Amino acid sequence: MNSFTLFKHSLFQLNDLHQAKKMPFWKVILYVLFLSIILALPITKQIFSIMQDIKNDGQKIAAKLPDFKITDGKFQTAKGAEGFIYQTNSIIFTFDPDGKRSVNDVTADSVGNAVGLGFLQDEFVIALPNSGAADSLLGASQFEVPYSKGTLDGLNSDNLKKSLDEANVPFWIKLVVFIFTLYPTFINLIINLLMVTIGANLYSKIRLYKLRFLDCLKISTYCATLPVIISSVLHFINSAFDDSFLIVFISLLIFFFAIRKEERQVPPLA
Incomplete structure (x- = not known):
């Protein structure tokens, strides 16, 4: 047997x-x-489908991004660039170079299965859905990356759009x-x-x-x-x-x- x-x-x-x-x-x-x-x-x-949806939605958001770059720990945008909020099925994205929105606002956007993302005036924010899974696997559901740390130096709208267009999930x-x-x-x-x-x-x-x-x-x-x-x-x-x-x-x-x-x-x- x-x-x-x-x-x-x-x-x-x-x-x-x-x-x-x-x-x-x-x-x-x-x-x-x-x-x-x-x-x-x-x-x-289901997770792979969500990842693919996020990639597709990310490409839609990237197409609407105005020119920007992060240099020497500072977030710089093209003259006259205005902030906006763009929502898809999987992402609620905030572009706010003027400091009108806070980290808490981006976190509050993360409802249901949507991920909250935000290029704020002083930091980049990721807010995952508050389901408990993120806390158990990653230790938190919210992540903040201040520009002043220099981690995102060199990032700009062009290379972000290119990365999203070419992005594939590796094996x-x-x-x-x-x-x-x-x-x-x-x-x-x-x-x-x-x-x-x-x-x-x-x-x-x-x-x-x-x-x-x-x-x-x-x-x-x-x-x-x-x-x-x-x-x-x-x-x-x-x-x-x-x-x-x-x-x-x-x-x-x-x-x-x-x-x-x-x-x-x-x-x-x-």
Whole structure:
């Protein structure tokens, strides 16, 4: 018996999944990673789509930028250049060389999934949506780069437009994004599997099946295959779908079918 055979059983022969108790634990962990990859695919696709939208919207914004340059820690614009606010589906952009807007204004612009960006009088500001994901991964959702530090010296409207026109997301960034997506997905799946296992172990004790907690964990992991695939498909349709209940509930139902062939203990005589 191997994981590939159990994968097929998880789709077509649920009654044979009880054989998963014989699997080495390290193979079960690898299978959990495989299921996590399936769950991470729609989330990763959504992130890549957002990145592409930001690139396209950035090009639209760049086309409206007046001439400017940052030299010696100072933000300099062409004579007569006026500030403006431009909103797309993914970006709310502020160009304010006159100091009419503050960092807090740019941060307040970042609502929903939109990213707030701003070339202000004294600094460049990035405000990410306040969803908690940025705080957990990056440690903050707002970033300020004062021109006085010299970090942006040499940046001007021409090279910014050229960079946006030629920008492509390199493979290593896609890989990093996928890993960042996979990690919380893996942890969340483990939590769900532990919940399934607790329920499965309780059920096996009540029904007097000769299954240890570890046996229930191994069987539950393969029982989660079909719910994980269904959840992944639903995530492609609706990115806001919460899959935890579905995975736990359906995995438990499948577990009940999977252990029917298991041997039971003889109940003690009264």
